[in-house]
Amino acid sequence: MKKTLVAMTTLAVTGVASAQSSITMFGLIDTGITRASNRAEDLNGPTLRDPFYVNRGSVTTSRTELRHSSYHSSRFGFRGTEDLGGGLAASFWLESPISNDDGQQGLSTFARRSTISLSGGFGELRLGRDYTPSFWNETVFDPFGTNGVGTNLIHVAFNGSFAAFGPAATPVPGITNVKGNSAVRNSNSIGYFLPPNIGGFYGQVMYAFHENTKYSPGTATPPGVAANGALNPGAVATTQAGRYIGGRFGYLNGPLDVAVGYGNTTVGDSYYQGTTSYLKVASLGASYDFGPVKLFGEVARSKRETKYDVAPIGGGVPDVDLDGYLVGATVPVGPGLIRVAYSHVKYDYNAPGTSAANPKSSKLALGYVHNLSKRTALYASIARVSNKNGANLTVAGPDFYNTPAGVFTPKTSTGYDVGIRHAF
Template identity: 60%
Template sequence: MKKSLIGIFVLGATGIACAQSSLTIFGVVDASVSHYASKSEDGNSATLASPFYVNQGSVTVSRNALANSAYNNSRLGFRGTEDLGGGLAAGFWLESPITNDDGATGLSTFSRRSTVSLMGGFGEIRLGRDFAPTFWNDTVYDPFGAVGVGANLISSASLFNPTGGAGGFGGNANYLRVSNAIGYFLPPALGGFYGQFMYALHENNAYDPGTATPPGVNPVTGQVNAGAVASTRAGRYVGGRIGYANGPLDVALSYGSSTVGDNYFAGTTDDVNTANLGASYDFGILKLFGELSRVRSTRDYAVAPLFRLPDTDVNGYLIGATVPVGPGLVRASFSRVKYDLNSAATTFSPPVPDPKASKFSLSYVHNLSKRTALYATVARISNQNGAALTVGGPAFISTGVFTPKTSTGYDFGIRHAF
């Protein structure tokens, strides 16, 4: 149950009462029985002539789990505001992830959001860890909210590398949330227009002259790594989102650039740049969603080399819909991504085919009340040319002759919000 203390806010043990203040405790507990299966296949043809070869068929790795956050992310949070007078207000928001399936994660961190704000007629200035502006289009215009086995394939491609490795596409750790951020939000009374802008400090040391930049240090062993250079810019994020919402229409455009690595002596800076456009339109009996996205991993050089490493892009789109059915809601989406490796043919070999994947998701949510819902979701991903995106759970077996192919999964669960 939501608990609000309005009119008085107790400050520690001082007993000072502040009028026009509020404190709210809120959260979500979401649990599901989930299944994930990742199937790899041997794409080589069997031969009877020399060299003799027998096709190895397929291999599947699967997992059953009592999971969390398959419809809404489980969380526990505290937020509050204080009226400062003269149209000004101060606020805070602390939100922690919860793994209610095992109870291992709770209030140990506020990694979902930890911000303090100053609000007024000018808008809002927000400081701390918050969602990246470019992530909002991936979740707002996805019928599944980028959560569970049905989540937008664009978000999956942004969170993982083409081969399924962790660390974010291009090593981008700022896809979902950004730390050390300074954000500005436009005021709400702008005739339907809204927007936000964000700059995140990298908090690395700067050296003057640059030749004083020391070698990098292995974060695990603490030993100096002669092959690396201490980062001076990695972690910086600059981005924004501007949109228009009026009646049934909502449309927004966002762009962000995240610095993921740099090397002073090599004169290089690595960035992941994200641009996306999303829209939704509510017809009453049907709400349509759509998104176009382009993410590019680039390397800039202080002095252009004779041979540049190719940039890597991932382009994607989503179309989806929700249909109210009595107390319930049907959700469906189709999404597709393609990695452009920008590889060229050589004298000895043809160009490497670009990895690509498509996903279909279907779900039904049955609302037992405003705060409690039952849900069921199924989804399937088809990978081609080495793409290894999954609906969740275990990674593909991709050793030897096996190539990632399909990933399927389901969630059956209950969500309670308070």
């Protein structure tokens, strides 16, 4: 076995030298302590129907963990480039998520990124699993980079159940599931990036295949399957779920960076029901570096909507809107960096015949990073989420207490991260 590995390594090095390629191994390890405390309250009281109701007070659920990826996401990867001449280059990028707190996940997948690309004066054509264009605004214009307890609520809310779709691949415990969500990355994608030398303007577009079977004529599409295994024409027979179309375009010049992003994912469909469901997200983000302080801002709107071939009586499933905004700043202090952000989201379920107030959440986050070197840093962050009208967002940790169901209302979530990050 050792001889085989040596031979393979020798061949790889020889190939690299002859093709004048460069191959880099890289990685990052981030480990810290995270604690979260989530409080739910019983807001009910005696009524005419139940005059002897006894209020149950409040219940707090909390958890302390050794976690990874609270400042930067832990990873291990390989990337390389071959100069093809004439300004052309071929590249690959294979990057695996690592759960270094328990060692459960390592090079078992390249779920963070697995791409091959061709680049030149025309820009770059990239194929494989990659970040979606619509995700970039959420992380680039977040002082906390969508990591840890300080992650902005726009991303927390969107990346949760709001962005989920099915059917997902059968999950393996401890291994990143690459199906069922397009909030951050998409598999089976084709991406195009503008060249970097066009006066500060940049941009990308992406199309991801759903890779489901299509039937022609459509009447040959098999019906869905009920829980008992019988054919059920009313059940979902997915033929398009997973398709993604998106883009992001911006302008970067000196201290100013501004960009718009858009993404549209087909999250479900049924030939027999004549329905197709979409998840759409649009955002505008910007940052400006004044030197002593760098300011960040973002506004975003997401929508889950269902289209019908024939509009049902009663209007069908109402659309769900998710609106959010973020303001934040970073302040360099010697070898360190202070980070602060405030984010807010509001859900609108567009439910007819109801006067219930829309659920909404806000988060205030504060953090400090102390750079011991270019590759090693210590960090600490603290954040608090306030929920209203039934919203149930948390900074981390366990779910809100809800036993018996419907009695307790989620209120506040508080947490902190303290850890160390090392890049190599």
